[in-house]
Amino acid sequence: MIDLVAQIDDRGRTAPGLTALRWGGEAVAHGVLRERVIAFDRVVSDAGLSETAAVTAALLSLMPESVRPREPRGQAELVADALAWLGRDRGGRTATLSSVV
Numbered sequence: 001m002i003d004l005v006a007q008i009d010d011r012g013r014t015a016p017g018l019t020a021l022r023w024g025g026e027a028v029a030h031g032v033l034r035e036r037v038i039a040f041d042r043v044v045s046d047a048g049l050s051e052t053a054a055v056t057a058a059l060l061s062l063m064p065e066s067v068r069p070r071e072p073r074g075q076a077e078l079v080a081d082a083l084a085w086l087g088r089d090r091g092g093r094t095a096t097l098s099s100v101v
Helices: 003-013 028-047 051-061 072-086
Strands: 020-023 026-028
Touching: 003 020, 003 028, 003 051, 003 072, 020 072, 028 051, 028 072, 051 072
Parallel strands: none
Antiparallel strands: 020 026
């Protein structure tokens, strides 16, 4: 996951306006994702949690309203899908569903 955090940071700095992922037809730009991860990293670090928690919280906070009403397991599956998509250039090595539930 650390590699994915570095990738999110790099893409957010170098291509902030490009689409990182889409949920329910709504695009999330790399720059927006990077800034949200940074904001959550400050919060979760104070609580003694990892960067994985920051990425998970950032993704959950960026889910559009059309997705939000889903049950927690469904939201976790969407986060896992997003992690897989974001990490697709890393040979498929991403967080698993169990790491975000």
